[in-house]
Amino acid sequence: MSKKNLGDNLKKLAEISRWFDEREEINVEEGLKKVKEAALIIKESKSRLAEVENEFEEIKKSVEDEF
């Protein structure tokens, strides 16, 4: 899976979530595929959020230093 930005990842997760909501009859295999895809996206999103948080901490520090 190609690495996407956080916004794209959240969109994708929303689609998967909607997919589960809309299904009256769940295809287990199909559901599993979606779960696996969602698990990967969540992992990547968490990692990206951690990165962003770190970057933000650095920026925050430099901004505070300036003032």
Added chain:
Amino acid sequence: MNNRFEEPISVSEYIQFLNELLKKVEVKLIGEVVQLKIHQPSGHVYFTLKDKDGAIMNCVIWKYNYRMCGVSLTEGMTVILSGNADIYPARGTLTFKANTVELVGEGALKKAYDELKSKLQKEGLFDIKRPIPDYPQKIGVITSLYGGTVIHDFTSNLGKFGFKIRAINSKVEGVEAVKELLSAIERFKKEDIDVLVIMRGGGSLESLIAFDNEMLVRSVANFPVPVIAGIGHHKDVTLVSLVADAAESTPSAAAYFLNRSWENAMHKIDSYSYEILNNFNYALQKTEKRIKLSLDFIIKNFDSIFEEYQKVELRLKETLTKIKHQLISDNNKIGSLRVKVLRDFIEYLDFQKRIVINYEQIIHYNNPEKQLKMGYSISRIKGNIIRDISQVKVGDDIDIQITNGIIQSKIKNIKK
């Protein structure tokens, strides 16, 4: 010379003796011209001079002298010849050799004067006038230096302007003067002069005859530098005066003429120096006045200038204070914005985190594996999930999917 001959002498010797005597006797003969003949191509003029008593004498005037006299001889004309006689040995005839020939009588002289004047006028010779240079210094003078007051009148009236006078003496009276005047002009042609002055006192038409001579007139016209004529005259202006670049009627007037440009220069210098001093004085007074006015203005306006300066200083201070406050305010704004931005971003990040966690939970709850692991199973008949009891009947084959496999079963009984 011995005037007595004891021994016989030859005719030739005797004629030679006589000719030597005759040569010493220069005379003026008056008479009427008859039997005139101009020999060609030599141009010498042969004629007979006859007096009232009928006496005659053979005469000749050589071409050069004839031309120099400026007289056109005609038969019947009364003339005065100057020269001397000699005997032509081959024929034993006596001939008077004239050096000059002059017309006799006012009428004849006037007629010759008018004719020559008209001829030269037609040639335009009197129309060409060269300007006399301003501030001339090297002056050539032709006049009779002895026995008259001309040169004295001239020099005593010249101003003290550093004139350098170079004078050549010449006869100025009668036809004989022509030769000397021409010779003097020729000599001056070789000299470095600014202007040539030809002078003599006044006199009758007859005495001024040299100055009406054609050769002299043409020589003056062709002189390389301007010529001033200072020739007095009784009635008719001499032709030399007419052809000269400037003409004055007396030597004194010629001197005044030469003084003129120098005197003008002196006047101009006086006038300029007066003008310069005046202007300078005026400029000084004007500047002094201006300085005084400026000083008065400064004194009068000093206080107001100072007050104005204070006002400006105050305004400047106020402006600087405003700028300072603005800077502080802007800095505070930036500080608070910074805090807001940081806080907003933290909130946004938390929100994003919560979304992800939310999705994680949704996915977790929707994971079919989780249900199966908990012991739930999915029953299918012919591939379709059994959601209603009516889908099946006793004896049907069904598949039961559990977490780690599928149980193929047959329905024995149905309870509703």
